Amino acid sequence: xxxxxxxxxxxxxxxxxxxxxxxxxxxxxxxxxxxxMMEYNELREQADRLRLQIETSTHxxxxxxxxxxxxxxxDYVIRIAKEKLNLSLPQEIVFYNYLNE
Numbered sequence: 001x002x003x004x005x006x007x008x009x010x011x012x013x014x015x016x017x018x019x020x021x022x023x024x025x026x027x028x029x030x031x032x033x034x035x036x037m038m039e040y041n042e043l044r045e046q047a048d049r050l051r052l053q054i055e056t057s058t059h060x061x062x063x064x065x066x067x068x069x070x071x072x073x074x075d076y077v078i079r080i081a082k083e084k085l086n087l088s089l090p091q092e093i094v095f096y097n098y099l100n101e
Contacts, residue, residue: 070076081087088094 078089
């Protein structure tokens with residue numbers, strides 16, 4: 001009888017250890033899955049930001065290319081002088097607005 005009780009006790013302990021090992025394994029897997037989901041979401045947000053940056057840069061490149069493709073004539077020189085150097089033609093009337101400053 002003692003042998004049967006000892007065998008049952010050993011089997012019970014083994015059963016507890018197996019269940020404990022499975023529980024630890026499941027918890028570890030859940031933690032790893034949660035971490036992977038968080039990393040996936042962060043990478044997805046980073047990809048969205050990079051896509052937006054690419055789109056913005058593409059528009060800037062197109063605008064700069066349009067400036068390069070513009071003919072170098074008198075209208076171009078006048079436009080650049082007004083935009084970049086804040087110059088005006090002698091016959092133009094210039095109004096100053098100090099309210100925005």
